[in-house]
Amino acid sequence: MDVRQQRRKRNLVRAITETAAAPVLALLILAVWQVGVPLAGLSDFILPTPWQILRRIAVDHQLIATHASVTLFETLAGFAIAAVTGVGTALMIFYSRLFERAIYPLLVALQTIPKVALAPLLVLYLGYGFAPKLFLAFLLAFFPIVIATVVGLNGLDKAMVNLTRSMGANEWQTFFKVRLPSALPSLFGGLKVGISLAVIGAVIGEYVAAEKGLGYLQLQASSQFDTTLSFASMIVIAALGVVTFWSLEAMEKRAVFQREAAR
Amino acid sequence: MDVRQQRRKRNLVRAITETAAAPVLALLILAVWQVGVPLAGLSDFILPTPWQILRRIAVDHQLIATHASVTLFETLAGFAIAAVTGVGTALMIFYSRLFERAIYPLLVALQTIPKVALAPLLVLYLGYGFAPKLFLAFLLAFFPIVIATVVGLNGLDKAMVNLTRSMGANEWQTFFKVRLPSALPSLFGGLKVGISLAVIGAVIGEYVAAEKGLGYLQLQASSQFDTTLSFASMIVIAALGVVTFWSLEAMEKRAVFQREAAR
Amino acid sequence: MRDPAPATARLHGVSVAIENVTKIYELRDGSDLLALDRVDLAIAPGAFVAIVGPSGCGKSTLLSLVAGLAPVSTGKILIDGEEVKRPHEKVGVVFQTDLLLYWRTVMDNIMLPVEIKGWRRQDYLPKAERLLEQVGLAGFAGKYPSELSGGMRQRVAICRALVQEPGLLLMDEPFGALDALTREQMIADLQAMWLSVGNTVLFITHSIEEAVFLADRVLVMSPRPGRIDLDRTIDIERPRSWRSRTDVTFIEYMSEIRGIFEARGVLTKE
């Protein structure tokens, strides 16, 4: 059919431009950066060019990959714990106004306290190993997941809950059949914010106490004034953020029913 | 009426327990902390007791208040900018899939890059004054606001948009009459996460370059091994987070229609 | 633990007793709204009771109380002699709005009660397919609610309630969004189902014709606050045929009910 062919072509063109958008923008920024650094009279000691950074990543790819895998693992582990406990906490907040009133200030306070300043305590109780990174990745990711899940749960209409209840559903079933699916879009919003904060948490943890991981590598490099390696680490940290975010988006596409956009 | 009186009494009791919940929990935690520190054999150099911290806050209240007002101002200013530009960016993302595809990775990368590592660049380009704190408070608050707003906008049913369109509304009117009100619960979720991150941003900014603010005070205190003052600063930072969060919740209560809870 | 007994074992109707029930809503402006005022009603097992009444008189409210979805303000409701505190497991409801889950296909929406009751899906698939065909939606099992018309959605919601063969079926204007002919067909099907299954049905409708055709008893409710103004037993032989609507007895019942309605003066008259 003519209409069908036209539609297929249109979809293809759209898919291509949309896929190309991010790389094109990234390349554009890199180009401006590459050209801008010498123009601004910046020493590569302050800000290396992307080309220098990429070369460094290529040269030290093994070193960087080793550290990156550590950070990635810490991020994912901390995030996973945050996702599970975050949704659990959100449920308790949702079901109990009293709990909400009591716990919210505590959560906010925990969220706001400068983590780096807690280094002595963290090191004392969690040591210099895996634990403090896991803890910080978890802690930073936790709060946005809780908030977004609560928002998502609150968005459900009472009528829907009455529907499953009328079928004899217990709260558990109502949760999985109705509450969770309808909270998913918001929940995933929280997870997306959460995962990028988990990366930051892991990196801060590595600042506080580590002998490996990208945060360690970056701090180590910058305390040696190896700006290029420091930036290389930062770029890889950012890339870790982008990749985990994208993976989450891919999961979201599969898990969440995509309603027609109301544009 | 009997039923009415009963209800009024029930509401009063509930209001009291809910208001008391947070202070009671806080007192409980403080009590455990107070008793636990000596029991755990912790030196007050590592973790002072709440009583010591409170006494210190009382003694140095003037000093702390001066620094706190600086941090508060930075937080609020950065947050305000983040709220406005965050909603704007969310709108562009919502209306243009291409923009979304292009800009999301960049936002995530910006969000994930360790800010403290950017200190040299920040100092170079933003100086030592108000600007870097404002910038970091803004930057940290920005991302969750964008994500939550996009989620909120996406949650609207197409039928509602058709309703205002059928009345001849332009996109602007549709936004203010339908999209924004229905996105408000999610948007406020993002704002709440955002404001606590804005506090952190301001504090990090003070770590980077400052001669005032609670972050500076805390850093200064801990470099001199004045753990009590360091914790006093942290507690006040956390309190700043809680207070700004609460103010936002109070605004939310007034601005957002409170639907019947679907518990 | 749920009873995994075969479907036939659940299929006798239950009794319903509504005793001096009042329902007061607390409104947002702080005022109270008396929706139901001392309603008394006893429904025998297997009876088909229709309720008509002016819009806003409290029909849906009454249904939600019987379904155990909202608490009564005073009085009590008993199902099979047991006080209703939460939804009774033998009850199935067709709500006034379709309440389809937008992320589930038509078939998965219909399977919702089966999943919740912990029954085996494959035991109920043939029945669901038969129901879908009966309501004229044979090809739509895999489609999503957003791809259906208003009337189609309502028909799916009806299938969802019927698939469980509930001992007490509560229906709130189930045929409101259907065209005349589809409606007639579905009314006939509902009668057939009720005759064969023998469950109790509480049926809210705006159509006096529908009420008289289907019910053993037609209740007429007064304008808000809802009370039961008339409780008329309909003595017409079963199975009733759609043609019988023009019979004298049928017309007489309808006129009586209309008369009660009109006497109460629902809207302002010119």
Add this chain to the structure above:
Amino acid sequence: MRDPAPATARLHGVSVAIENVTKIYELRDGSDLLALDRVDLAIAPGAFVAIVGPSGCGKSTLLSLVAGLAPVSTGKILIDGEEVKRPHEKVGVVFQTDLLLYWRTVMDNIMLPVEIKGWRRQDYLPKAERLLEQVGLAGFAGKYPSELSGGMRQRVAICRALVQEPGLLLMDEPFGALDALTREQMIADLQAMWLSVGNTVLFITHSIEEAVFLADRVLVMSPRPGRIDLDRTIDIERPRSWRSRTDVTFIEYMSEIRGIFEARGVLTKE
């Protein structure tokens, strides 16, 4: 810029031309669904046209195309000779679902079109209050949608469309959730409004009686894909009274339309 001219100046009906319109929906499973198949229709300014047809035949689809809310797949639609690309400002719609904004009071919901068109609220408040009273909701201006019954919500939605006195009024089963008497009253009120205002009305209903009573022309649509099977002009004097439903001409029109319906065999017959 919007025209702040007095209400009376907007009140002549507009003409509608539907030319060879087809509508294909793309479904989620990748298949296409032909909802409307080459529909042709011309409506004179000020005419009252009713559409009946089986559930799912494409009535709401046709309405959304005329309202400019979805693009036609082929063909075109003209309002007052101007092709419809986006909603026409003289059109007012009553949708099949009420679509009330839950965070606005009843009155604020009714004032929505007034705000959007940039008119002065106080100019329209008296009219809105009159409408609310007419539909039996005098005390409910300050209540919220969640505090209303289904039929009450639908009546608010009708008030919202009528407050703008649109040149073309599109109504999708506006009286579906109303009891018999409230419905009769509202039908009478709608006729009176139409006679005094003189706007064009496109009225979708499931009640053949409603269609014949209100319309100049009744269109009968075929089952999906929707086509116009019958276009019957109703020659009954105005104003029509509710009693005239039992007149011979009235009954004849109804039988004819029923006949067309039945000929198409909507559902499976036993």
Add this chain to the structure above:
Amino acid sequence: QDTVNVRFSWKMKGEYGTYFLAQEKGLFKAAGLDVKLGEGAGAQAALGALIQGQEDIVVLPGVFALSAIQKGIPVKIIALYHPKTPVTLITYPEKAAKTPKDLVGMTVAHSVGETGTSYLDAFLRLNKVDPASVKRTLMNAQARVPAFIQKQVDVVSVYQTNDLPIIREQHKGTDFVVMDMVEFGLAVPGMALVTSDQNLVKKPDVLKRFLKASAAAVRDAKADPMAATQAIRKAWPSPPTETAVLEQVKATVGAIPVPAGHEIGWMEEKTITDALELLKSAGEIDAPKPAATYYTNVLLAP
């Protein structure tokens, strides 16, 4: 074999080369010690772990230790390798500061807790320069050197044992003017070994053996700095060039005095009291306690 947990206060740097040399050459093992060397996350965290018994010895700047002990923390300096931290002020040739007097009118980069500039006032007064005539800009520690390189400030303090060799190597074209603050009278206690009062009582013998092996390593490194350089570079994930680390090691061992008749690390009481005066003049502490509160030489006795 006795286990000894050693915690550095910061990340790897050439300063720590001698410990890795001792490890590699088996000096610790020979002393019957199983030594675990760990990088740190700041002096505070390291000291905290020390007094809670998780660490046996912490390697950190001596001033930090003095300041902490003044606050009542139950630890003591048991060896001071750098009585005078080899800190310098560097400037560009165009706007050079060869002597303290040249600093007048210049801007110095300063960070919270930074040794070189925390005692700048005392240093200037010592050299008869009005402290008010030198401007300071406060910033994050990591931003100081970049700000200097980008010429936002005129002067920055750097360590011969750490940053100076690297900066020099990275800016080979620039002949930075280096003012050695030690030469102009600044004596800030640097690399120190600290243990808790508890450990001092519990396992003096183990600590003694550690100090002995550690001092032996210093002597070895003084003779062969390249060996220490290679030892630490092996344990270092991404080390600077060999030349730079070698410079760091050389400066480190060069600044470690060998006291006549005493083991390396032995402390004169005057070193400690002078340092306390310096801290007091900078407003970091009030009246000092008796000197014995801060240090002990008992573990260095033969």
